[in-house]
Amino acid sequence: MKRLAMALCVPLLAPGLSVAASTSHEAAPMMAPAQKPLTESDLQEERFAPQRQESAENILKRFRAAYGSNMPRVAVFWNRAFDDQVSDWSSNSRSVVSARGTLKGEIPDGKVSLQDANQAAAQAEYRSNRNRVSLGPAFELQSGLVSQLTEAGVTVVDRDAIMRITDNALETGDFSRLSPDQRRLEMRALGEHADMLMVFNRLTDRAFEIEVLDVRSGAIKAMLSSNGIPPEQQKAHQWKATDHGFQIIEQTVTLSEIGEELVLQTLASMSR
Structure with missing residues (x-):
């Protein structure tokens, strides 16, 4: 009987063992491929990569549709x-002088009492020598920027010119006025002869910052930082004589093209 019982138990256990043996295990997670370390060349290519897609x-077309017949006048x-x-004009200190007095007396009809207090402030102001403004960007860069703005329909006004025009309009003819406050004259000229102000800063040869402001409301119309590199196109080539014969040399992006590209990116931001 004992032998028969043991024989009956074996078939009952066998199916369970076969199921466990046939169960497949999940695949082990794959390791992420090793990342190529960034080199200085990779970072330089990223800095010089074009930033405009449109x-x-x-x-x-979108900019002209947005402004229509109300194209802005822009000072740069x-x-x-x-x-x-x-x-x-500015000052570092202010002096305040206070005085208080009392006067009492009698008149035939009664008594009179007079009291008075005065306070006066005197502030000595000075005008420092005009700081020499850092040199503007190269003429070729300015030329590209102005030509692209003009092509878009924008009227570009010169800061120095509108300041002198505004000051001359205030002159009565006897030329007896004191030297005007340049800051206030500048703001008045912008308000009379421009609709927007474009503040252009060239940080390095491949780093530019542009901000466009509404001169009446102070609203920020556009703000961007760019390298000014146009999208890649069919690059022009030229042949150059070398010690190893003539070789093809790729022409680099000109400053005029960088100026045009910066304007296109600015107009795209203004008309979104």
Whole structure:
């Protein structure tokens, strides 16, 4: 009987063992492929990569549709700060003089009492020598920027010109006025002859910052940082004689093309 019982138990256990043996295990997670370390060349290519995807034709079409017949007049500050200093004049101290007096007396009809208090403030102001503004960007860069703005329909006004025009309009003819406050004259000229102000800063050869402001409301119309590199196109080539014969040399992006590209990116931001 014992032998028969043991024989009956074996078939009952066998199916369970076969199921466990046939069960497949999940595949072990794969290790992520090793990342190639960034080199200085990779970082340089990223810095010099074009930043615009939209075509120039679409940007100009959208900008003209957005402004229609109300194309703005734009003044450009070339590497010139537009900050919160509202006057050329400044001071480091102020003196305040206070005086108080009392007068009492009698008159036939009764008594009279007079009291008075005065306070006067005197502030000595000075005008520092005009700081020499850092040199503006190269003429070729300015030329590309102005030509692209003009092509878009924008009227570009010169800061120095509108300041002198505004000052001349205030002259009565006897030329007896004191020297005007340049900061206030600048703001008045912008308000009379421009609709927007473009503040252009060239940080390095491949780093530019542009901010566009509404001169009446102070609203920020556009703000961008760019390397000014146009999208890759069919690059022009030229042959150059070398010690190993003539070789093809790729022509680099010109400053004029960088100026045009910066304007296109600015117009795209203004018309979104």
